[in-house]
Structure formats: structure tokens, C-alpha cells
Amino acid sequence: MQMMSWLVWGSIGVLLGAVGLGVYWSRDGFDPESIRGATVVITGCSSGIGEEMAYQYARLGAKILITARRENRLKEVVAKAKSLGAQEAHYVAGDMGKAEDCERTIQTAKEKFGRLDYLVLNHAGSSVGSK
Incomplete structure (x- = not known):
């Protein structure tokens, strides 16, 4: 009887123990407050996923620097990001397939924010040998 007990x-x-581990591993560890005031550079922000990511970071109170080739769209995205709550929002028009535009973007982030917390690469890029 004691063995059965x-x-x-x-x-x-x-x-x-198994249930406890399952609960621990499945919990969402993301803290939205960790993004407030963070500096974020997002590429490919003139439309689509990049544009929406800019808005999401803005809603969380980040300082964002966005980049894409179409300057007129970047101006619109920056204005909306500010209205959604971005602490700061800036843009750099450029092609991330060009080394000088990449360098200019990161240099602008250093000048505007003094640091870079997150870099979100959302551009098609270029491949070796492409024409």
C-alpha cells in the first residue's frame, strides 16, 4: 500500500513539474516597455512590411530612423510615425544596395541618437553579379 502511495x-x-515547465516555456517574455526610447533603424520603409514595422515601433515609443529610395513616401511615413507616438522619427533616402548609402544611414543614426539599439533589415538587397 505504501508503494502505491x-x-x-x-x-x-x-x-x-511538466505542467510548470510547459507554462514557463510558453510564456511571452516580450516587454513592450523595453522598446520605449530605444533607437531603431529600419530599412525598406516606403511601403509594406517596413512601413508597418515603423508604425509599430512608433506606437511603442521608439526613436526611429527609416530608409528607402522614395523620399516622398519616407516623409509621409515619418509624419504618421510621429503622430502615432514615436519619440523621434527621421529618414534617410537611399539605396541599401550601395555601400555609401548604408554608411550614411548609420552615420545619421549616430548623429541623431548617439547610439543604435536595433537594426531591422527589410530590403531586398543586391546579389553578387546582378546587373
Whole structure:
């Protein structure tokens, strides 16, 4: 009888441990407050996913620097990002397939923010040998 009791309690202990680990591993560890005031550079922000990412970071109170080739669209995205709550929003028009535009973007981030916390690469880029 004592052996049966030990097996039941042991099984319950293992089951509770498994449930506890499952809950721990499945929890969402993201803290939106960790983004407030963070500096973020996002490429490919004139439309689509990049534009939406800029808005999401803006809603979380980040300082954003966005880049894409179409300057007129970047101005619109910056204005909307500011209205959504970005602490700061700036843009650099350029082609991330060109080394000088990449360097200018990172240099602008250093000048505007003094640091870079997140870099979100959302551009098609270029491949070796492409024409």
C-alpha cells in the first residue's frame, strides 16, 4: 500500500513539474516597455512590411530612423510615425544596395541618437553579379 502511495505522489509531482515547465516555456517574455526610447533603424520603409514595422515601433515609443529610395513616401511615413507616438522619427533616402548609402544611414543614426539599439533589415538587397 505504501508503494502505491509513493507511485501516486511521484506521478503527481512529475506531472506538476511538466505542467510548470510547459507554462514557463510558453510564456511571452516580450516587454513592450523595453522598446520605449530605444533607437531603431529600419530599412525598406516606403511601403509594406517596413512601413508597418515603423508604425509599430512608433506606437511603442521608439526613436526611429527609416530608409528607402522614395523620399516622398519616407516623409509621409515619418509624419504618421510621429503622430502615432514615436519619440523621434527621421529618414534617410537611399539605396541599401550601395555601400555609401548604408554608411550614411548609420552615420545619421549616430548623429541623431548617439547610439543604435536595433537594426531591422527589410530590403531586398543586391546579389553578387546582378546587373
